[in-house]
Structures are given as structure tokens and as C-alpha cells.
Amino acid sequence: xxxxxxxxxxxxxxxxxxxxxxxxxxxxxxxxxxxxxxxxxxxxxxxxxxxxxxxxxxxxxxxxxxxxxxxxxxxxxxxxxxxxxxxxxxxxxxxxxxxxxxxxxxxxxxxxxxxxxxxxxxxxxxxxxxxxxxxxxxxxxxxxxxxxxxxxxxxxxxxxxxxxxxxxxxxxxxxxxxxxxxxxxxxxxxxxxxxxxxxxxxxxxxxxxxxxxxxxxxxxxxxxxxxxxxxxxxxxx
Amino acid sequence: xxxxxxxxxxxxxxxxxxxxxxxxxxxxxxxxxxxxxxxxxxxxxxxxxxxxxxxxxxxxxxxxxxxxxxxxxxxxxxxxxxxxxxxxxxxxxxxxxxxxxxxxxxxxxxxxxxxxxxxxxxxxxxxxxxxxxxxxxxxxxxxxxxxxxxxxxxxxxxxxxxxxxxxxxxxxxxxxxxxxxxxxxxxxxxxxxxxxxxxxxxxxxxxxxxxxxxxxxxxxxxxxxxxxxxxxxxxxx
DNA sequence: TCTCTTGAAAACGTCTTACTAATGGGCTTC
DNA sequence: GAAGCCCATTAGTAAGACGTTTTCAAGAGA
Numbered sequence: 001x002x003x004x005x006x007x008x009x010x011x012x013x014x015x016x017x018x019x020x021x022x023x024x025x026x027x028x029x030x031x032x033x034x035x036x037x038x039x040x041x042x043x044x045x046x047x048x049x050x051x052x053x054x055x056x057x058x059x060x061x062x063x064x065x066x067x068x069x070x071x072x073x074x075x076x077x078x079x080x081x082x083x084x085x086x087x088x089x090x091x092x093x094x095x096x097x098x099x100x101x102x103x104x105x106x107x108x109x110x111x112x113x114x115x116x117x118x119x120x121x122x123x124x125x126x127x128x129x130x131x132x133x134x135x136x137x138x139x140x141x142x143x144x145x146x147x148x149x150x151x152x153x154x155x156x157x158x159x160x161x162x163x164x165x166x167x168x169x170x171x172x173x174x175x176x177x178x179x180x181x182x183x184x185x186x187x188x189x190x191x192x193x194x195x196x197x198x199x200x201x202x203x204x205x206x207x208x209x210x211x212x213x214x215x216x217x218x219x220x221x222x223x224x225x226x227x228x229x230x231x232x233x234x235x236x237x
Numbered sequence: 238x239x240x241x242x243x244x245x246x247x248x249x250x251x252x253x254x255x256x257x258x259x260x261x262x263x264x265x266x267x268x269x270x271x272x273x274x275x276x277x278x279x280x281x282x283x284x285x286x287x288x289x290x291x292x293x294x295x296x297x298x299x300x301x302x303x304x305x306x307x308x309x310x311x312x313x314x315x316x317x318x319x320x321x322x323x324x325x326x327x328x329x330x331x332x333x334x335x336x337x338x339x340x341x342x343x344x345x346x347x348x349x350x351x352x353x354x355x356x357x358x359x360x361x362x363x364x365x366x367x368x369x370x371x372x373x374x375x376x377x378x379x380x381x382x383x384x385x386x387x388x389x390x391x392x393x394x395x396x397x398x399x400x401x402x403x404x405x406x407x408x409x410x411x412x413x414x415x416x417x418x419x420x421x422x423x424x425x426x427x428x429x430x431x432x433x434x435x436x437x438x439x440x441x442x443x444x445x446x447x448x449x450x451x452x453x454x455x456x457x458x459x460x461x462x463x464x465x466x467x468x469x470x471x472x473x474x
Numbered sequence: 475t476c477t478c479t480t481g482a483a484a485a486c487g488t489c490t491t492a493c494t495a496a497t498g499g500g501c502t503t504c
Numbered sequence: 505g506a507a508g509c510c511c512a513t514t515a516g517t518a519a520g521a522c523g524t525t526t527t528c529a530a531g532a533g534a
């Protein structure tokens with residue numbers, strides 16, 4: 001599921017983007033538009049469009065007489081979904097997974113609290129449905145079905161918060177959850193305690209108990225962090 | 238401080254981007270590359286590069302035989318610093334300011350907690366210095382000088398957290414703080430309670446008291462939210 | 475020898491033109 | 505009325521020429 005297989009432009013981006021985010025060109029490296037165009041066998045026009053996009057992601061900077069310079073990580077637009085996908089697919093996947101999980105631990109509890117205030121009746125119903133789906137598939141090697149409901153659950157919470165910045169993290173959280181199931185070691189069945197917590201969050205939101213929804217969600221994210229510490233301890237801090 | 242006045246490309250972007258984020262073209266509106274090129278008096282090449290960048294921000298989508306379609310807000314990359322700047326400069330500034338402040342209230346307490354664990358001795362010193370600077374300029378119409386130290390304080394906390402996702406929000410927080418001082422009604426002097434809280438956060442971080450740093454920062458952000466409610470109640474939720 | 479000036483080379487920036495390709499809508503046909 | 509074909513439309517790609525800025529080095533002068 002690359003972003004835009006459409007067009008030569010998207011194709012080149014799908015190769016060059018991951019290379020840069022993987023750190024194959026150290027910060028300060030200089031690429032030449034013409035060379036890249038030749039390498040990918042595309043016209044300079046196409047190559048220029050690719051560079052423009054990379055530039056808007058702050059992965060590179062283009063300067064006259066110098067070339068296309070790779071920027072240090074601290075400059076990157078690390079919230080760009082495309083950049084996140086590239087990094088998750090690449091070498092510093094563990095690091096990215098950790099920073100995203102920490103991000104979740106900050107965002108989701110607050111989002112859940114807001115959801116308890118702002119969720120529509122329909123969203124409350126969706127939430128309950130997702131939680132029940134998680135329960136239903138929590139035993140007997142049904143990780144895929146479980147994952148679907150888990151992703152949906154968190155997406156509904158973030159959307160129901162009513163804050164667009166939170167809502168936009170739905171995709172990111174989904175990828176983190178999917179990553180946990182697909183790439184990393186995952187226990188045969190999800191932690192029963194976590195399943196229960198999801199059900200309780202749905203309850204709390206339905207009952208408009210913001211404080212409880214927040215606290216329960218905090219427990220979920222703390223659990224996710226601990227799980228990460230067990231599987232891949234001390235990758236960064 | 239527009240992103241890149243460099244080049245025709247940047248110039249067109251600085252006009253078209255704000256127009257789109259201001260909602261001047263309702264979602265589903267169709268723009269034609271040729272028309273835009275003619276309107277801005279640039280070549281189609283330049284216009285195509287602009288469209289590519291807008292596309293990477295998910296503000297528009299380009300399809301053959303159709304044109305450049307404006308996407309609904311829910312598709313936008315709302316974490317793109319450029320998009321944030323455009324929106325802050327435009328019509329839905331209040332809405333953007335509110336969602337960013339809510340975001341702050343989720344992120345900063347957690348970041349402060351992490352900072353208490355991870356901050357270097359140098360960062361602790363910087364933090365104290367910033368807090369003292371805030372105190373020094375907290376009375377007598379020195380809002381500008383106060384703002385400088387306030388922005389620096391929060392940037393250091395976010396950086397010291399050691400999480401790159403948090404660190405990258407330094408600019409955003411700075412713009413929110415600057416916006417509060419410059420564009421919105423601001424009391425003559427900053428709230429003394431807030432000043433004290435900053436000093437205490439610096440203390441807590443220095444003493445490695447994560448829980449206290451988190452709780453104190455939570456009070457700061459809650460204050461910011463309340464302030465927003467007083468100045469511009471009920472803009473969205 | 476050091477500095478300042480000047481010039482040229484290098485790389486991106488822009489424009490133009492031509493051509494290709496896909497796709498949505500209208501037209502025809504059954 | 506439905507299905508399928510055809511074409512106008514608009515973006516996608518390519519190639520080449522020229523402009524512009526920036527850097528760096530060579531040369532002139534002190």
C-alpha cells in the first residue's frame with residue numbers, strides 16, 4: 001500500500017524516500033538532480049517534482065550550484081504519514097515504533113476523555129461494537145480479526161474526540177497496532193487485561209465519564225509501552 | 238517568515254496554499270493546472286511542482302482528465318508545519334489555535350515527565366535560565382521579552398523529552414505562544430501563577446521528579462486552555 | 475605572500491513545445 | 505433503457521534551450 005503508485009513520479013518517490021529515511025545518505029550528502037534522473041531513467045521534470053516533494057517533507061534541501069542536500073533527522077517532518085510509513089518499513093523501525101508508542105501514550109488518554117464528552121450516540125455504539133468484536137476474537141489464534149477491531153476502536157476514539165489533530169493520528173495508531181501484530185513477536189492471544197480495558201473504555205465513554213475513560217486508556221497505553229520494553233528494551237532512551 | 242520565498246515555485250505556493258487552507262475552494266472544487274499557470278503567470282512546469290507539493294500535503298489530488306481536486310479537511314496533513322502556519326495566518330485561526338492548544342495539553346505534560354528522566358545537565362540549566370528569564374520579564378509590559386523565554390522554555394522541555402515526535406512540536410508550540418501574545422487579547426502582564434508553575438517545572442526536572450514535572454505542566458496547559466475558553470469560547474467543541 | 479577582484483563553471487530554475495496516456499461523458503447501437 | 509464504443513479533455517512525460525545564482529579558483533595588485 002504505497003501512497004501513490006500512480007505515475008513515474010510516485011514510483012521514484014517510493015524508492016528514493018525510503019532510501020533517505022533509512023539513512024542511506026548521511027545528512028549533508030549531496031545528490032544531483034541530473035544524476036538521479038539518469039539513475040531512475042526519468043526526465044528531469046519528473047525528478048524535479050520528486051525533489052520538490054522531498055523538500056516539502058524537509059528531507060532534503062535544494063540549492064543552486066550545490067545540489068540536493070540531505071537534511072539531518074531533526075529537520076524532517078516526522079508527522080508526515082508518508083515519512084512515518086517509510087521509516088516503519090525501514091531500518092529504524094524499532095526506534096520509530098517506540099516514539100510513536102510514546103506519542104500514543106500522551107494523546108490517546110486525553111482523546112478518550114474528550115470522546116467521553118463529545119462522542120455522538122452513533123460513535124458510542126461503534127465503540128461498543130468494536131470492543132465486543134475484540135472480545136469475540138481474543139482467543140484462539142484470531143489475531144487478524146482482533147487487530148481489525150482494535151484498530152477500529154482506537155480510530156473511533158480519536159475521531160470522537162472532536163479534535164482534528166487527534167483524529168488525524170488514527171492512521172498512525174493503526175499502523176503501530178498492525179506493526180505489533182505482523183512484524184513483531186506477538187503472544188498467541190492478546191492480553192486479557194487489555195481486552196477488558198477496551199470494553200471498560202467503551203462503557204466510560206457511553207456513560208460520559210471523561211475521567212474514567214482517560215484513566216483506563218492511560219492503562220492501555222502504559223501496557224503498550226511495557227510490552228515494547230519487554231520485546232525491544234532500550235532501543236533509545 | 239514564509240517557508241521559501243526562494244523561487245517562483247515558493248511564491249505561488251505561498252499564495253495558493255493559504256487560499257486552499259482558508260477554505261476559499263470548497264472540498265471537491267476542481268482547479269486546472271493550465272488555468273493556475275496562467276493566473277500566476279508561470280510555466281506549467283512550475284505549476285506542476287506546486288501541485289505536487291500540495292498533493293503531498295493531501296490538500297489536493299490530481300487526476301487525469303479531471304484536474305486538481307481540493308480535498309476535504311479530514312484528508313489534510315494537519316501536522317505539516319507549513320499547513321499549520323497557513324491556517325494560523327488565515328480565517329480559521331481560532332479553530333486551529335484551539336486544536337493546537339488541546340494537543341499541547343496532551344503532549345507537554347508527558348514530555349515534561351520524560352524530560353525529568355532524560356534531560357542533560359545542560360538542558361536543566363537552560364530550563365532554569367528560561368524560567369528565570371520569564372520571572373524577570375513578568376511585570377511591566379515586557380511581553381515580548383517574556384514571550385522569548387516562554388517559547389524557549391517549552392522548546393527545551395520538548396527537546397529534552399528525548400522523543401523526536403515531541404521535539405518536533407517545538408515550533409508549533411512556539412507559534413501558538415507567539416499567536417497568543419501578538420494576535421489575541423492578552424492581559425497586560427502574564428498570569429503570575431503560570432510564571433511560578435514554570436519555575437517549579439524547571440525545579441522538578443532538575444530534581445528528576447517526573448511525576449511532579451508532569452503534573453505541574455498539566456496545570457500550565459490547563460491554564461492555557463481555560464484562557465482560550467475565556468477569550469474565544471466555544472469556537473468548536 | 476596575502477588579499478581582493480573578477481570571471482567562469484556548475485547546478486538548479488524556468489520556459490517552451492511536443493507528444494503520450496488515461497478517463498469521463500456523450501453518442502451510438504442493440 | 506442498457507451496454508459498449510469513441511472522442512474530447514486534462515494531466516503525465518520528455519527533451520532541450522536558456523536564465524540565474526552561487527561557489528570557487530585564477531589572476532592582478534599591494
